Amino acid sequence: MQQEHGFNRIERAPAYRLVYDAIEREILAGRLRVGDPLPAEMQLAEQFGVNRSTVREGIRLLEQSGLVERDGGKRPRISLPHYLDLASSASRALILHSVTFRELWEASMVLEPAIAEDAARHANAAGLAELSANLAAMEASVVRFESGAEADVIEFVRLDRVFHEILATIAGNRVLALAHEPVISLFIPAGQLILPRLRTYRRVLEAHRHIFDCLNAKDHAKARLWMHKHMDDFRRAYEMTALSLDDPLDAVSLGVSLGGSAARDREKG
Amino acid sequence: MQQEHGFNRIERAPAYRLVYDAIEREILAGRLRVGDPLPAEMQLAEQFGVNRSTVREGIRLLEQSGLVERDGGKRPRISLPHYLDLASSASRALILHSVTFRELWEASMVLEPAIAEDAARHANAAGLAELSANLAAMEASVVRFESGAEADVIEFVRLDRVFHEILATIAGNRVLALAHEPVISLFIPAGQLILPRLRTYRRVLEAHRHIFDCLNAKDHAKARLWMHKHMDDFRRAYEMTALSLDDPLDAVSLGVSLGGSAARDREKG
DNA sequence: TATTTCAGATTGTCCGACAAACGGACAGTT
């Protein structure tokens, strides 16, 4: 099998992909502006010289990539890919790739303290108010636990997640926030496993309180430290259960959350 | 228009989306295994009781979300979303959201040193060999620059990127690697702007060399330090050009890379 | 002015059809 010349792979992209590429290019170049409705399928079909079905398939690609958004029955509009959507694809990909909890935890040891530090630098009244409300809700939740009511772990864990997301917002770095999202959203299923066994609800709340205080005091070094400690607690808790740090996450999480369309249900505008 | 009862918004997801959800669920649950070819469109259409066109539209969604991969003409196969794909969507999203270079740089000040440190911990012969080859290629490139040849900045910047990607691979944390990808891929266009003006090619190469040496010596503290310095260099260079840290990236990068299908052209298997 | 009504436009879905490409079997050549 001689191969003396080495031709380039001949590529024949299907028409629906060319449609996708063309429309994507128009959007990225700003010639189709965000918020505008997409041209009618028939019109696009004529312009591209292809059948309407082909255009539709191209639009599906745009739709899944987040560049086109349908508001329910209505005419689809051009939109920015919301990075929460990306984050949820990322979470799914990480699970499918059998990422271990250790990797997840190590990443969060990098990201969360940095976010806490930035948040302390940029804290403002609005953000602190949000955090405060979150802390109050979590306090109420913990009190309910301690009074013996059946534990609504789901709600507690949700509040936990929201706390960290508010922090990421306050920090004001969208690149870090984007990196942070998949991490926090994979922590959640783990938290749902750990907390009911160890019942360390109040410990989590106290950590959040300390971090909140640091933000209030604009003490970014201390904020970083407390967050570091908070994350390390999580690892210890994980180890205390029978779970191994180096097992892939799928078994843990797949059953818990990660429904196909779950990502789309969140969102508020 | 009275509304005294408050019904839940009735949601009728289009059929093609249901097809997408159903197949996605089968894949996530492992009933459709990665590598297998997708069932024939006709067969799916019969099973779901919808038309073949509808199935096709659903498959387009799967395709764009990376769960289905076509190898050119051939029968599409089920695949894991490769996170390089996700990273390129993330980059695009960040640009569309007008992220500033400051955000990017701050994120890289968090991620890159952490990666360098982990890489020094986990360095192995294979990884070091790859880095070594990369350094040699970059040395050759720099020599060409210094001998007055017209500067192939594109190639130099590509080598720069590859160096950092190898490092992320060596570090062995896929969560960090995923977070890292969009950052490095947005640095590239910036690098293409800065380097020709400042001509700091050799300085970049020296930084890489130092980091490589630290990996060889398994000195993770020093690896982190050198990377920190390397990143800080980049910011200084950015400031030295007329570019402001707080301008959004789009103007800088949109013209340079970020072609629609660029992400698909990379990849090697 | 506020509401209702109505016609046109647009999307979602279906049906049927055909060319091109693929996969594999089979035979022929060296």
Next chain:
DNA sequence: AACTGTCCGTTTGTCGGACAATCTGAAATA
């Protein structure tokens, strides 16, 4: 035995046309 050419059933890519449901916007009405 290895390579080439041919045939055929399967599957994808693309096309054309069709229709119901819904949305849009304007005209008609109260």
